[in-house]
Amino acid sequence: MKAVMIHAARDLRIADVAATAPGPGQVRVRIGAGGICGSDLHYYQHGGFGVIRLKEPMVLGHEVAGTVEALGEGVSHVAVGARVAVSPSLPCGVCRFCQRGLQQHCLDMRFYGSAMRFPHVHGAFREAVVCEAVQVHEVTGDVSLGEAAMAEPLAVCLHAARRAGPLLGARVLVTGSGPIGVLAAIAARRAGAAEIVVTDIANQPLAYARSAGADAALNTAAHPEVLDPYKADKGQFDVCLEASGNGHALRAALDVVRPGGVIVTLGLGGEVSLPLNTVVAKEIELRGTFRFHEEFGLAVRMISRKLVDVKPLISHTMAVDDALVAFELAGDRSQAMKVQLSF
């Protein structure tokens, strides 16, 4: 069966991989839709990121949804034919972090389409995937598999919103208007943010932020002073969700977040230089956020019950055979928001 496999930077191939039957406690899911994520793009464009490098060909993909095709022994929480989203994350359950409810920091994590371990853990851009029962979450209600495949990036953003602390009534700045930034804005609104301002350095992504309900979507490249009014009285935002991975955005946030405010960093930027005295004098809290755990199931429920609307973010859907074109498109912010493959 077909799979989208990365061999090296710029060397993406449609491979033929063997189909397997689900073992006890497993489920085979026929994949319907799979979204291309920033980390997929990193493997495609650079062959990895930071110290994590491809050492062997790897199937990409970790934002997928499909239909249950076969059940292994002992699986009963879903039925054959059910529409499901598949979590790419499989923590060990027994390490000290798993036992503290911090499964995203599992010491023995398996995560789809990641070269952190060797052999690498293959991803889910393939016609069918066999996974553990706990990875499979049923999608209910009148939503498409494409929407269901948005559960993974939404889970990232729901987790980030939780990391921010209570948001009911908060004034929130989101820096970076890519898929994660806009989903973070959607999560913040769902969590009760009273005012949401999204920034980016390009206009096209900001249009998506506006359509997703941002109160303002501002181009900080075209209008460098556009955030100045928010500097008043030591800063006006209670929370910043930093989704650009860009050091300039983070620095700018320090000036407009109020004393005692929180900056949650979602972006895996590298070295960033910060004016630490501002962090100190304003008692700002800078909190990293990484992946998710129980938020995956929550994301599926929220999409299923239409408590959030992720559909407007799916800018393109392309057949798996056009994966190469799709990856190129996904890297072009002037055109694409979320590009999904259909299988």
Add this chain to the structure above:
Amino acid sequence: MKAVMIHAARDLRIADVAATAPGPGQVRVRIGAGGICGSDLHYYQHGGFGVIRLKEPMVLGHEVAGTVEALGEGVSHVAVGARVAVSPSLPCGVCRFCQRGLQQHCLDMRFYGSAMRFPHVHGAFREAVVCEAVQVHEVTGDVSLGEAAMAEPLAVCLHAARRAGPLLGARVLVTGSGPIGVLAAIAARRAGAAEIVVTDIANQPLAYARSAGADAALNTAAHPEVLDPYKADKGQFDVCLEASGNGHALRAALDVVRPGGVIVTLGLGGEVSLPLNTVVAKEIELRGTFRFHEEFGLAVRMISRKLVDVKPLISHTMAVDDALVAFELAGDRSQAMKVQLSF
């Protein structure tokens, strides 16, 4: 009456300033002891720090204790003759931060011996100071005025310990073993830390950390690998109290604090370059901490009731007439921990 006045970098003089009577709601305190703080040293060595520069001569000093000499109309919570510590901090009480219990971020703060405002707010290194009644906290029990004058830096550290969240049972790293670092270790122990490791790049300060009860006091310059065992399993410390203001210390902390752990930065370092991806992937929380509010009264009570012992940190006490020598000494970490002036 005598006062210790800074005119410019390296230009410290014993000045003669007028004595005044306390107005309504005020108290006149005859100063007995005053500790030289890092910011006093900054004015002496550099004429300010960052964008804050001396624009006129200013009396230094904000760590003081003394004896009540006279009461203005309407003051009754202390009596003439009472021994008191004087808080250097006078927030406005009405701005949006004061009304939220964040008085340390007051939009109209007056703080002793600070050039942030112009005219500058004079400090308390003088034979007597007239202050507002709320600044005056009675010292009880068998403690010296020198110990009482430690209330201010202790308050900074109690506030920092609170910023860290609950410490009962925590494994705590303190980076930087100056007066603030050692007081932070004392505060962390008082708050229930189960294990405290202090680091510095010099041996003399580390000896003070040991005498203050640190479980280990490690020289990271002499033994760069000394923290390596704490990197195991993604990091072993729950909390780091960063009191060195040094970027290297902060970077090192990122590797030994566990996922989900907290780094509280007390030091007013300037630009610091950080590997943001570590903050993200380990979901570390980096929290600034700034001054204190209600912790000043708490510090006085804790010193008075001997719930903490700050005496071992007072390395030198010198007469006010020797202020110049005292300031030079205070800047020499190979000799001095806390240098106090006596009046």
Add this chain to the structure above:
Amino acid sequence: MKAVMIHAARDLRIADVAATAPGPGQVRVRIGAGGICGSDLHYYQHGGFGVIRLKEPMVLGHEVAGTVEALGEGVSHVAVGARVAVSPSLPCGVCRFCQRGLQQHCLDMRFYGSAMRFPHVHGAFREAVVCEAVQVHEVTGDVSLGEAAMAEPLAVCLHAARRAGPLLGARVLVTGSGPIGVLAAIAARRAGAAEIVVTDIANQPLAYARSAGADAALNTAAHPEVLDPYKADKGQFDVCLEASGNGHALRAALDVVRPGGVIVTLGLGGEVSLPLNTVVAKEIELRGTFRFHEEFGLAVRMISRKLVDVKPLISHTMAVDDALVAFELAGDRSQAMKVQLSF
């Protein structure tokens, strides 16, 4: 001008009170709409509640909105003609609770239409009210004064939702489907609750809960076992918002809230007998919630920006001259949800 004045239980009169001009820092507001609250009803039906009793005639009413009619000296944040909601709450700003951001516990609180102080603080069921500038919050957008007058009970519920802690993704039980219960459900949904179940002992109020978006609205009198499935595995709800003031509802909640879950009690019930061993063994947190402070302005913004929809709850609007009929109606749960007076 006309005012709705309570003299004793069942003795409500339309009185003629003098109109006054706003002093410095004050605003005169022509009242447009005023909602009858449970405490208004208590004064009408019982002459007070608990130890709080009427000792002199008092104007009722604390859920009001209107139009700015005149400004006292120095007021500039609203203009004459602006549509505003008026907060009934005026904390002193200087007591130890006000200075900690706990203004709802002010030691010298003035609250409209409350007999807690003597002389009583008159309420705002009158043709015009002169209030302090800080009490006045401008209403923007296309909402009616009736909707704006819902800001006060909504503020109570936003505060209660905050007391519950983060609700993003929570399973929430609301016991009691009166105006406060339904507004609590609305606040919980706005704060991100994933599932909301509302209970009551009457069907009519439950219909309002359903129209406000509850996932289920259950009659526990008609079907005493209806909550049994939620007892599974020590309890299924993360949070209960108890808005009935009824001991039976609270006891029932203890069985369906999960270990470590939170019960926020909004209802001013009197003596309640609880199985304390359940609270202990399940480590349940029972949290009182009382009034609001900054949530009033937040409620006005949320209504103005249509982040919540309170309109369906306004079941009846009656002229002030029919106040007596309106009060009788407000006490009849089979007919009324929120009854408002128009002026």
Add this chain to the structure above:
Amino acid sequence: MKAVMIHAARDLRIADVAATAPGPGQVRVRIGAGGICGSDLHYYQHGGFGVIRLKEPMVLGHEVAGTVEALGEGVSHVAVGARVAVSPSLPCGVCRFCQRGLQQHCLDMRFYGSAMRFPHVHGAFREAVVCEAVQVHEVTGDVSLGEAAMAEPLAVCLHAARRAGPLLGARVLVTGSGPIGVLAAIAARRAGAAEIVVTDIANQPLAYARSAGADAALNTAAHPEVLDPYKADKGQFDVCLEASGNGHALRAALDVVRPGGVIVTLGLGGEVSLPLNTVVAKEIELRGTFRFHEEFGLAVRMISRKLVDVKPLISHTMAVDDALVAFELAGDRSQAMKVQLSF
């Protein structure tokens, strides 16, 4: 080998039970000391408590320490001969509570000397016990096995202190001066409480509270008004640790805890009638606390490192053959604080 077995209320016998060898992953510990707990007493005096009743003879005891006698296959974290405290708690590790770090609410918990399950889980009042490796915590430093056996009730109180939230600088009331009350006071002091007041209705227990460092130890039976000064300004205590299980103590606490304060209930009292309106109007938080999880290891470390001193609480140590006398003594508050058996 000898074991202390309860057959029914007032029917306690020294039984002879078989010794077994440790299996893989297990440890055999020769018991040295075992403390008699309130729940042991309940089984002895009443044959159970609440709905939990003895259905078969059961070995009592869950506060024990001893010496490692034999290791099963694969156990390496302790050596034969090591002195250890044994946790009575063995959560399943896989249920939804274990995976959230709430192991004390495990859906399949095994706890020593508890009749909650059937067959009952036998306790550790026996000459030797075979337990899982994770239950065994090494005791270091110069402390007795009697002190080490205090780890279990100390763990309960460390957990309770954590449930209270940060205690650094807090004013704390402890109601009930039995072993749990006094250990709660010790835990609160270790966590940074600035002032601790303990109450009881008998003088003898209060003497222990005083010796453990309480600032005041007050007899509320002899002097019913003794807490009145703490009612000032809506209440003076930030936190109450309720360790009496008595409804009167809890009611009294409501009047002296400040608005927004916390009452942690440790005592498994049954039905208690509360003035809910006080809970609401003062926004008090009533939090149950139950057992412990990671606090057991913490308790062992704190005792080992002498960060707490539990020795003064051990009022009597008696040979296992005198168990019956020891149980009678343990029930006599005029004589005993903690009674331990030696094996």
